[in-house]
Amino acid sequence: ASRAYAAACAAAIGAARTSLHDAEERLGRLDAIAGDGDHGRGMVRGVDAAAEAAAAALEQAAAAALEQGAGAGDVLAAAGDAWADKAGGTSGVLWGAALRAFGETLGNSTAPGAPGLAAGVAAFADRIVQLGKAETGDKTMVDALLPFATAFSRAVAEGVEPGRAWQEAAQESAAAAEATADLLPLKGRARPLAEKSLGTPDPGATSLAMVFAVMGPHFTG
Numbered sequence: 413a414s415r416a417y418a419a420a421c422a423a424a425i426g427a428a429r430t431s432l433h434d435a436e437e438r439l440g441r442l443d444a445i446a447g448d449g450d451h452g453r454g455m456v457r458g459v460d461a462a463a464e465a466a467a468a469a470l471e472q473a474a475a476a477a478l479e480q481g482a483g484a485g486d487v488l489a490a491a492g493d494a495w496a497d498k499a500g501g502t503s504g505v506l507w508g509a510a511l512r513a514f515g516e517t518l519g520n521s522t523a524p525g526a527p528g529l530a531a532g533v534a535a536f537a538d539r540i541v542q543l544g545k546a547e548t549g550d551k552t553m554v555d556a557l558l559p560f561a562t563a564f565s566r567a568v569a570e571g572v573e574p575g576r577a578w579q580e581a582a583q584e585s586a587a588a589a590e591a592t593a594d595l596l597p598l599k600g601r602a603r604p605l606a607e608k609s610l611g612t613p614d615p616g617a618t619s620l621a622m623v624f625a626v627m628g629p630h631f632t633g
């Protein structure tokens with residue numbers, strides 16, 4: 413099961429890649445309203461590097477599997493390092509570090525059960541809050557991320573099956589990302605032109621909700 417889970421993690425990054433390529437222009441337009449317009453480009457650069465690194469780590473894990481187990485954690489950590497290295501920008505640093513934390517929490521040896529996956533999501537969220545120091549309502553990706561993490565761990569604790577729990581959390585995350593349109597940015601490059609962003613959702617929250625939605629079936633499948 414564990415080797416298959418490393419492949420599932422690489423597939424999750426692949427799904428993120430497809431959806432970020434599709435959304436590149438739209439994310440750039442969102443970021444151009446009060447930010448510097450590079451969010452689509454940065455996310456694509458990051459996820460392209462992450463997908464390549466994940467594929468390479470998956471091959472290594474397969475070669476070493478007899479002695480060392482499966483490598484899901486290594487796949488995600490390698491993807492995160494490459495993402496942070498190549499994306500540029502605030503969001504790239506945060507996504508990269510968070511993916512590594514997610515991988516370190518899942519570990520290499522077995523496919524995570526629902527509680528393990530919830531711990532991984534919590535580690536992802538903690539890392540972003542720790543590094544970026546944004547709070548709820550600052551109009552950042554945190555506004556889509558914390559609702560996801562909270563909804564997922566609550567649903568898991570209630571015994572909801574992981575695939576469904578992830579789907580419900582992703583819906584809450586998407587609604588929360590939309591709702592950032594009413595907020596003024598208090599962190600990041602959009603802050604100096606904060607008023608201009610009223611009525612437009614935060615680019616980083618939008619991409620986060622989108623990516624989490626498409627990764628779900630791979631992580632929970």
Ligand code: ADP
Pocket residue numbers: 443447448449450451452454455500501502503504506540543544545546551552553554599600601602614615616617
């Ligand atoms: P940059 O702002 O460096 O050009 P991006 O355009 O790729 O980087 O990403 C912008 C997004 O990063 C914002 O929409 C916001 O969601 C997120 N962001 C900015 N600052 C922070 C922060 N301190 N904590 C969390 N997220 C942040």
Ligand code: MG
Pocket residue numbers: 443447448449450451501601
């Ligand atoms: Mg930007």
Ligand code: MG
Pocket residue numbers: 448450501502
């Ligand atoms: Mg920039």
